[in-house]
Amino acid sequence: MPPLSYVAVNVAALIVLAGIALLWEPSAEMWLWLGLVCGLSLLLYVLRGWQLSGVGMRGLMDLARAPSFVLWKVLLMLRARESAEWVRTKRE
DSSP states (O other), X not given: OOOHXXXXXXXXXXXXXXXXXXXXXXXXXXXXXXXXXXXXXXXXHHHHHHHHHTOHHHHHHHHHXXXXXXXXXXXXXXXXXXXXXXXXXXXX
């Protein structure tokens, strides 16, 4: 099961790519609707989890910062790594 942030990035990519494809191919509308339904489903899933958690408005405010976390995570994945080799850590 992939992390929820990966699923959200894939859904966002589907919506963006379907929107671009819609400019050239009208039959791509189906993919746009599929992406929007997936996005709505994710939103309802997260909000239901928040509702059941009982953390109140503080938890909702924390969830509002989730898109910035996902953006940070994507930027980290795209950034070039300093070393491609595995570096062994010292043990005691």
